[in-house]
Amino acid sequence: MINIDVGLFLAHLIVTDNKIDIKTNNILMDYLKDEGDIRPEEFQQINDVIENNDDARPLDQVLRRLSDESSSEVKEIAMAIGLALCLHKGFLSTTEVAFFKSSRKVLGIEAPRFNLLKAEVKLEFDETAIASLAMEQRRHKLIQQGYILPLKRLIDKYDSDERLTGHSDAMMKNEEYASAISHSREIGKGDMVFARPLLHEHIEELHNLRTAVDQLTSNLKKVRNHDSDATRSLIDASKNLQSQVHGIVQERERDTESFLENIENAADYFTISFLGKTKAGKSTLHAVLSGKGKDAIGVGRQRTTRNNRVYTWQGLRIIDTPGIGAPHGESDEDIAKSVLDESDLICYVLKNDSVQEKEFEFLSLIKKRNKPILILLNVKTNLDSSARRRRFLRDPDDIYEREDEKSIKGHLNRIREYARKHYANDTFEIIPVHLYASLLSQDKTIPESERHALFDGSRLAHFESAIRQSIVSQGHIRKSQTILNGCLNPILDTEKSLNHHLDVFEKISENFDRFHLDSTQKFETMKQKYIRRIRQAIDEEFLKVEEQISHFSHSNYDVSKSLIESRWEDLLEEIGLERRLAASLESIQLEYTGEVQDLLSEMMENMRFAKLLLRQNFSYDSSAMFDFRRMFGYLSAGLGVAAAVALLFSGPVGWGLTAAALVVGGVKFLFKSKKQKIQDAITSLSAELKKVTAKHNQDTKDQVEAVFLEAHDKISNETFAFQRGMMSTLKDNIKILSDSLDSMKVQQDRLNKAYAYRLMTAYAPDEQVEYGLDQSKIDALIDRVERDFGKSITIHARDGMEASRLDHLSNVIQEDVKVRNIQ
Structure with missing residues (x-):
């Protein structure tokens, strides 16, 4: 099966x-x-x-x-x-x-x-x-x-x-070590009881944040004018903002749940993570500590695994990472995030033949998570031949104490210099160890006396002593650092992301407020400008018609009405009034459309600006936040001037000349001279044509202006409605984010005070140790805590602490600890 x-x-x-x-x-x-x-x-x-x-x-x-x-x-x-x-x-x-x-x-x-x-x-x-x-x-x-x-x-x-073997087993397996592991475990349990509800509260706050943002769009969909183009565009915009918040909230929920799971897994152990470049010696170190020798290393391979290995013995938990910069490996940051949260101590492994500054850039990631480090310097020399081994065994201290250019001392100085730059301090311990010598000490083919000497010369006992000291005298402090201080990390990460979004939304909101006032003035200015342009263009085209009236009247005063109409229609066609007027107005329409588009594009830059500031990998189409297609649909429908002008030119001559207008003089006409009759006919025809031309000039201006104003008002009203809605939506988002951030400040404050309480009571006698955390006792001792995260913690307390203990605490957590007595 x-x-x-x-x-x-x-x-x-x-x-x-x-x-x-x-x-x-x-x-x-x-x-x-x-x-x-x-x-x-x-x-x-x-x-x-x-x-x-x-x-x-x-x-x-x-x-x-x-x-x-x-x-x-x-x-x-x-x-x-x-x-x-x-x-x-x-x-x-x-x-x-x-x-x-x-x-x-x-x-x-x-x-x-x-x-x-x-x-x-x-x-x-x-x-x-x-x-x-x-x-x-x-x-x-x-x-x-x-x-x-x-x-x-x-x-x-x-x-x-489950146990360690060989030297390590003897080192760790004693009453003092067992008591320290138990003490650390009980502190961890008490810290988890306190911290777990706060992280669940944080996850719930993120869930509520997402629900509140969803409600904004739901409310928009319920507004009365739900068929409005501005409302539909606003809903699109709100969904876009919503997707941004959703993306960060989902990521933060997932990361917080993962963090909680990691520290739950690590709570029962003192966890040390070994990090360093590939082939720095991490696998050799594990082979030695586990007593499995060369068989556990994977000799001749680039590395033994692309996954993190987890070992547990006697309450100690060791995580072996694949190696920074390993082929086909994850990014350095991914490796760090995968182990840092659950680690009580980071052992950073270097080898003495490649101490380069680039190796220390990774320390900045460790410092961001506020994790203490211990540096193991793997001293590499070839001990495979019997002659080399004998030379090493004659004076094993030589490689550690020599003063030449390749000396260990020179490496130590460089390590501290690089660490100060990338880790912010150099208060950590650096332990030189010959890992290969310690590995050979487990080779049963080598005489037992040599194996003991190889182990002693490897100085692995110094490293084991440092681990043991970390557990025996510092384990309970570092456990609280992992849990209480560590629980701040996911909350701070959320705060950083939400603050970034909040800053962006506030900037966009300010821009929209300012742009709304500006665009109101611009739309009014544009309206007046293009009304003048339309009237001027129509006047110019009708002027060309008026200039032909005198000549036309002289040529057609004595013909029939139907022939006048026919010839006038031919003249208008020859002048191209309808065509020229439509072309002129279409040119104005294009210019107006371009100016409106520039104005709306300027508004859209706020959205594109947001995209650049947010720097998130969301599917983000800023044009969806305001539908240009809808807006410019008004232009094409409202400023279809060729069709509008054509309607004005209906009838036989376009302007409906009447027979009465062409019968000039009545009975008196019979008593006038022929010359006078001709002049009166010309004058009468000219006057009628001028009158009708002027009327239809005005009618054309009124009708085209009405068409323009309808489209312009539609665009401006929709734009203003969108802007007002967008400003309201942004302000709602800002309030929701601000309220959530306020809640997260409370969570941070409680964790900081609990962590400060653990630091202040770290040296309490055994009979006074409190494994559980009582909020009333915390509040009674700790007034407030100020943090420069990763660098310093200032505790304002109703009690003080000796300077020597403050120095010790600072060295343990590798962060400057200060206590200010408020009494």
Whole structure:
């Protein structure tokens, strides 16, 4: 039943968070060897997944094969074994929950069935429940098949066998160490009880923030004028702002939940993370501490894994990272974030043949998380030949004490110089160690006397002593630094992101307020300007007509009305009045459209400016915040001047000349001379044409102006409505963000005061140690706390502290501690 497909599925599960818990890995491998039907050569495929090698079979392939080629029973067995591997620690992590959710869907296991499996696996780890089920002979099907109980026995065995070996085991395994580990663990539990609700409160605040922002858009959709183009544009704009807040809130929720999970995992241990460049010596250090020797290193390989390895012994938890700058590795910042939050101490490993400033740039990331460091300088010399070993053993102190240009002292000076620049201080300890000599000390082919001398000459005992000291005298302080001080990090990260958005929104809001006043004046100025331009253009075109009236009258005073109409129509066509007037007004329309577009584009720059300031990877189309297509639709519809002008030129001659107007003089006409008759006819025709031309000049101006004003008012009103709505929406967003930030300040204040309380009571006698934190006692001692995060903490308290203890605290947390007595 447990074949290679099940094995690959379980391998993907145990590295789903990019960490390899060595104990869990060993349990799985032993279990698959004992209980599985997996060929020896297939174990390399499983190892490829665990080591994240290039040849590793992807999870989606594994799931498809398991889904297509396995029975429903095998799928459930795979899921149940996976749940047992994870649930033995008491809970499922966020990444494990996501893994099971996506996997069960591919495997066709419905949620109710999965939940039943999970409940029954939990029962299998409950001794009382198992005994009860056994007595009643109602044991679960999977127990009857014998898949879970063998795994449980392996887990129990590894739990009882967890220990360091060799020198390290002797170093750590004593009453003082055990007491310190217990003390640190109990402090951690008390700190978690205090901090956990605050982080849940922070996550809830983020959820409420997202809900409040969603409500803004929902409210907009309910406004009365819901068909307004301005309202629709405003809804688009609000959604865009909403997506920005959503993006940061979702990221902060995810990061805060991940942080909480990390420190929950680390609460029971004193955690040291080993960081440094590839081949600096981290794997050698682990091989020595675990007593596994050269077999644990992966000799000749660039590095042993692309995942973080987690080792646990005697209350000590060590995380081995792949290496900064490792090929195909994550970015330095990703590596740091993956281990820093759960670390009580960072051991930064350097080697003496490559102390370069670039290696220390990474320290700035550690300092941002306010983590204490210890630097291990791996002194590398070749000891493989017997002659070189003998020379080393004759005077092992020589490499540490020499004064030449390659001396250790020169490296130490450079390390402190670079650290001051990138870590802000150099109060940490630097320990030179010959790791290869310590590794050889575990080689059973070397005589025992030499092995003891190699270990002593390696000075690994100095490093072990520093670790032991960190745990025995400083562990409880650093545990509070990890939990209480560490819980500030996700809140501060949220505050930084939201403050950035708040600053941007406030700048945009200020710009909109200012731009609204400015654009009101500009739209009024544009209106007056283009009304004048329209009238002037129409006058100019009609003037060309008026200039032809005298000549036309002289040529047509004696023809019939129908012929006058026909010839007048021909004259207008020849002059091209309609065409020229339409072209002139169209040119004005284009100029007006361009000026409006410039004005609206200027408004849109506020949005584009926001995009640049926010620097977030959101799908962000600022043009969607204000629909140019809708706005300029008004222009094309409202300023379709060619069609509007054509309507004015209806009728036989366009202006409806009447027969009465052409019968000039009546009875008196009979008594006039021929010359006078001709002159009167010309004058009468000219006057009528001028009158009609003037009238239709005015009618044309009135009608085109009305069309223009309708379009202009539509655009300006929609623009102003959008601006007012945008200003209101921005102000609503600003208030929501401000209120959330105020709540986060309260969370920060409580954590800072609790952390300050732990620092102030760090030296209390054993009988006075308080593992739980009482808010009333905190408030009674601590008035307020001022932070320059990562650099200094100033505690305003109703009690003082000796200078020597302040100095010690500052060295432990590697941050300047000051106490101001408020009495």
